[in-house]
């Protein structure tokens with residue numbers, strides 16, 4: 001795997017690619033909320049498991065004691081986001097929450113732990129609950145494993 005220094009493959013959703021670019025260029029000082037909601041975001045970097053391209057994924061910030069939840073909601077779409085498959089193939093990611101990204105691994109949360117972190121995610125961003133209502137797929141929730 002080329003790792004994080006491979007060729008960058010911007011999101012096909014332009015507003016997302018723009019937000020990731022502006023966030024990174026400003027060391028997390030700009031474009032650090034979801035549109036005008038005032039709710040903070042983070043940016044996760046993964047490597048495309050099919051293409052080897054570097055993928056940058058803005059996500060809502062759900063953090064507790066240095067651990068972050070990574071919620072594969074994709075607005076309640078029928079299918080998981082593409083990056084979900086990247087994480088299954090290689091759980092090593094970069095998380096950027098502010099000026100400096102840090103490397104960590106992620107793992108899928110299940111059972112009671114997932115329930116606890118799902119509640120925490122919905123508390124941080126209530127639309128997650130509507131997204132789950134919209135789709136039959138259980139929205140996957142990953143947890144980072146090393147603190148920032």
Ligand code: F42
Nearest residue numbers: 011012048049050051058059060072073074081082083085
């Ligand atoms: N998405 C969430 O799921 N949860 C959030 O909390 C969230 C918050 C958020 C805040 C701000 C913002 O700007 C965007 C936000 N998003 C959130 C959207 C998120 O950043 C992603 O855009 C979204 O989850 C969709 O992810 P996606 O990986 O499906 O991206 C699509 C649009 C895309 O760019 N697809 C690429 C393409 O070329 O079609 C491929 C992406 C990819 O990683 N491909 C892999 C590869 O090998 O390159 C293969 C993946 C596979 O399918 O096997």
